[in-house]
Amino acid sequence: MNEGPFRRLLVDDINKADVILTGIPYDEGASCGSGAHLAPKTMRALSAYLPPLTKDGNDISSLKIFDSGDIKKCKDYFKTIEKEALNRFKSDKFNIFLGGDHSVTIPLQKAFFDYCKQNNKIPAIIHLDAHPDICDVYDGSKVSHACTNRRSIDNGYNPIDITLIGIRGYEKQEVEYFNLHSEIDVYSTTKVHQMGVESIINEVVKKYDDRYAIYLSYDIDINDPAYAPGTGTPEAFGLTSFEVLTIVTELFKKAPIKAFDIVEISPLLDINNITSWLALKTLYEVFEILIAKKNESKE
Ligand SMILES: [Mn+2]
Numbered sequence: 001m002n003e004g005p006f007r008r009l010l011v012d013d014i015n016k017a018d019v020i021l022t023g024i025p026y027d028e029g030a031s032c033g034s035g036a037h038l039a040p041k042t043m044r045a046l047s048a049y050l051p052p053l054t055k056d057g058n059d060i061s062s063l064k065i066f067d068s069g070d071i072k073k074c075k076d077y078f079k080t081i082e083k084e085a086l087n088r089f090k091s092d093k094f095n096i097f098l099g100g101d102h103s104v105t106i107p108l109q110k111a112f113f114d115y116c117k118q119n120n121k122i123p124a125i126i127h128l129d130a131h132p133d134i135c136d137v138y139d140g141s142k143v144s145h146a147c148t149n150r151r152s153i154d155n156g157y158n159p160i161d162i163t164l165i166g167i168r169g170y171e172k173q174e175v176e177y178f179n180l181h182s183e184i185d186v187y188s189t190t191k192v193h194q195m196g197v198e199s200i201i202n203e204v205v206k207k208y209d210d211r212y213a214i215y216l217s218y219d220i221d222i223n224d225p226a227y228a229p230g231t232g233t234p235e236a237f238g239l240t241s242f243e244v245l246t247i248v249t250e251l252f253k254k255a256p257i258k259a260f261d262i263v264e265i266s267p268l269l270d271i272n273n274i275t276s277w278l279a280l281k282t283l284y285e286v287f288e289i290l291i292a293k294k295n296e297s298k299e
Contacts, residue, residue, distance in 0.1 A: 017066035029103025033232035035268025085111035099263030102145035129219035130235035166222035230270025
C-alpha cells in the first residue's frame with residue numbers, strides 16, 4: 001500500500017500541524033563515507049509504507065506533520081539553513097530536521113540559540129553520537145561534521161549546558177579539549193555500560209529543568225554499526241538500537257526537548273535500508289510522546 005510519504009500524518013496547512021519536518025540534503029561536511037544527502041528522500045519514500053502506529057500498536061494518527069520539504073542547496077547554504085530554521089522555530093511548532101551530515105547541525109543550533117535567547121530560555125545541547133564532534137578544525141575545515149559542537153560553543157552555547165552520550169571515537173585534539181573542559185558531560189559507551197541507561201537518563205534529566213530549552217541532536221552512528229551500518233563513519237562498540245531508543249524517548253518524556261535532528265544516515269552505504277528504517281521507526285515512537293505532550297498542554 002502506498003498513500004504517499006507519512007501517509008495520514010501529513011497536513012497541507014502549517015497552522016494545523018504539530019510538527020514541522022525539514023530535510024537538509026547536504027553531505028559535504030562528511031569526512032569519510034558519503035551519501036547522507038540522500039537520507040531525507042529515502043526516509044520520505046520509506047514512510048509511505050508505514051501505518052501510523054507505534055511498535056506497541058498505539059495509534060499516532062492524531063499527530064499532524066507539515067513537511068516543509070528540503071532546504072535546497074544554494075550560495076551561503078549554512079546562512080540560508082540558519083535563517084530558515086529560525087523562521088521555523090518562531091512558529092512555536094515542534095521542529096524535526098532530517099540531515100544530511102552532522103555539519104548541518106551547526107547552523108540549526110545557531111538558529112536555536114538565537115531563538116532561545118529571544119524567549120528567555122537557556123539554550124542547551126544533548127548530542128547523541130559515537131563522536132564528540134568538538135574539533136576546532138578537521139580536514140582543513142571549520143565546518144566539518146567533526147566540528148559541530150565546537151562551533152556551537154563559538155556561537156554562544158555554554159559548555160556546561162552540553163551533554164554528549166554514546167561517545168567512543170575520539171580525535172587527539174578532542175581528548176585534549178576535554179582535558180581542559182571537564183565541565184562538559186561526556187557519557188562514553190563504556191560509561192553507559194557501567195552505569196546503565198536508566199541512571200544516565202536520571203542524571204541528564206536532573207541537569208535540565210524548565211529554564212532550559214534543549215536541542216537534541218541524534219547522529220545515527222551512536223547505534224552500533226550492527227544496527228545502523230548505513231553511515232559514513234561507523235564506530236565499533238556502540239549501543240543497541242533499543243538502548244538508544246530508550247535514551248531518546250525517555251529524554252523526550254522527561255527533559256525540555258524543543259528541537260530534534262537525525263543526521264548521518266547514508267542510504268548509499270546502507271543494507272536493505274535498515275539504517276533509514278531505524279531512524280524512521282524512532283521518529284514514530286517520538287511522535288507518540290509529542291501527542292502525549294500536546295494533550296498535557298491542553299489540560
Ligand atoms: Mn558521529
